[in-house]
Amino acid sequence: MSRSLRVAIVGAGPAGVYAADALMKSEVAETPGVSIDLFERLPAPFGLIRYGVAPDHPRIKGIVTALHQVLDKPQVRLFGNVDYPSDLSLDDLHRFYDAVVFSTGADADRDLGIPGIDLEGSYGAADFVSWYDGHPDVPRTWPLEAEKVAVLGVGNVALDVARILAKTADELLPTEIPPNVHRGLAANRAVEVHVFGRRGPAQAKFSPMELRELDHSPAIEVIVDPEDIDYDEGSIATRRANKQADMVASTLENWAIRDPGTRPHRVYLHFFESPVEVLGEGGRVVGLRTERTELDGSGDTTGTGRLRDWDVQAVYRAVGYRSAELPKLPFDLISGTVPHEAGRVLEAGTPLPSTYVTGWIKRGPIGLIGHTKGDANETVACLVEDYRTGRLLTPQDPREDAVVAHLESRNVDYTTWEGWQLLDAYERGLGAAEGRERVKVVERSGMLRASDSALSGTEGAAAADLRAAG
Structure with a gap:
């Protein structure tokens, strides 16, 4: 090949940028060289760093500095405000590029199949996160009339939702939140936030730092019931094998034995409570029903049949993200991912030529942002191998200005x-x-x-x- 290898990456969040970085560090970067175009449906890059990380977590947003260094490279171009497939189809991409990598992530809420989940006042955490992060495609207002709120889930997104609901608007004013978000939070009536997990402290998916930060706000009193501090053999094994799980459990233990203070807003962390129904009246949320669970020896839980109703007026489900199906690509509805083998997209078990995935669309929405580096390295290694062995498709028009002419012919206002x-x-x-x-x-x-x-x-x-x- 006398020209540079041309690669399109659909999605300019961390996964896509890490894939670009891996390509520039691979053997093809020297011979024949590599030319990379990233396509992003939003006008700005960085994906969930910009629109999924809470505004009061500037350390995580610091990852943007490293991503900037990649996008600054002369081998990389960014095309923002470009939608797949309406502005650029899979056939278009294969016409202009030797290979296409999809890194579209996951930004929708996973379903939770319990009665009442669709009542007014029941929300997906991802939608709330998009609102307070100023996503351009969501409404500018958010209903915050509930004084008592339930958050379902014990991961970092649940902590973010609880913390944003419990903090005062003025605490968040020094962050990058837009004026409409500050105004909305200033009218927030929540004074109690209840976070529910069906298993115990050892199984919580909080990161230790994010959990401890919940207690740093002068407005938030964090409360843990001592009866929720319980471990079985499986839980003890988890703590011994996982330092982060042990640190989380230790923090929760310390909170359980202290006397509650007088901070104005309270966040209750409940364990061994499995949501079974969102209670409604007149079409609106008026409560949450949970079933008490108990450990079964393995670290998992079983139901006890004991039910409890909680007085809440809003419910946020933070039970995971889900990827959107990509037209023209196979999709596993159960896992919410594109079928693949080490990043090579599989259609009926056969690799789809020159088509790859990385990040959450590849492995599901689990793990921290840094984990996507391993995904990118694996996927790029397969792409490079396919190039070296002659398995990539030959694009009809690999000129660098061909895709620009295509977008302009469609009147795409790209950034x-x-x-x-x-x-x-x-x-x-x-x-x-x-x-x-x-x-x-x-x-x-x-x-x-x-x-x-x-x-x-x-x-x-x-x-x-x-x-x-x-």
């Missing part, structure tokens, strides 16, 4: 890496005026205008859109 830098500077400028690191622009039209170099020197419509959102 670029340079456009992101303009938007980034614009948001930082808005933040500096208020003594904050940044203020996030919410409206898609405002993001596009701030990313346009022709408008970057003026206040422009981005500011107008920001004011409209706030």
Whole structure:
């Protein structure tokens, strides 16, 4: 091959950027060289780093610095505000590229099949996260009338939801939250948040740091019932084998034996309570029914038949994310992933030529952000092997400007890496005026205008859109 290997990556979150990084570190980076285009349906890159991480977790958002270094490379181009498949189909991608890697992640809520889950006042955690993170495609307001709230799940997303609901709006004001989110949280009436898990402390999926941070807010009193501190042989084995699980259990034990303080908002962490029904009246949530569980010796639990009704007016399910099905690709409805072998997409058990997956669309929404590096390395190793052994399709038009001409022929208002830098500077400028690191622009039209170099020197419509959102 006398030209560079051309690779398209669909999805510019951490998984996609890590795949680009792995390609630039692979053997093909030297010979024949590699040219990478990342396509992102939102106007800005970074996926769940921008739209899935709570705004009061700046350390996690620091990962963006490393991702910036990858996107700054001359071998990489970013095309934002490009939708698969309406703007760019699978056939289009194979016409322009030697290989296509899908890294579209997971941003929808997993279903929870219990009665009442569809009542008004019952929400998916992913939708709430998208709202408070200023996602451009969700409503600008959120109903926050409930004084007592239930959160179902014992992972980091459940902690984020509980913490955002229990903190005061002014505590979050120094973060990048947009004005409409601050205004919504200022009207939040929640004073009690109950987090429920069906198993015990040793099986909680919190990370130790995020759990401890819950207790750092001057507004939040964290309460654990001493009766919920229980371990069987399986739980003890888990603590011995997993340092993080042991640290989480130790933190919960310490909270269980202390006397409650006087902070105005309370977060209760309940274990051995399995949600069985969301209770409703007049179509709205009025409570939650749980069944008490007990350990069975293996670390899992069984039901005891003892039911309890909890007085809550809203329920948030934080039981996991789910990937969206990708047109023209096989999809496993049970796992919510694309069938694959080490990243090679499989259709009826046979590899689909030149088509790969990485990240959550590949392995499911489990693990931390850093775990996607291993996914990317495995997938890229397969791609490189397929190139070396001549198994990649030959694109009809691999010229670098061919995809640009295609997007422009479809009147796609795409953004670029340079456009992101303009938007980034614009948001930082808005933040500096208020003594904050940044203020996030919410409206898609405002993001596009701030990313346009022709408008970057003026206040422009981005500011107008920001004011409209706030």
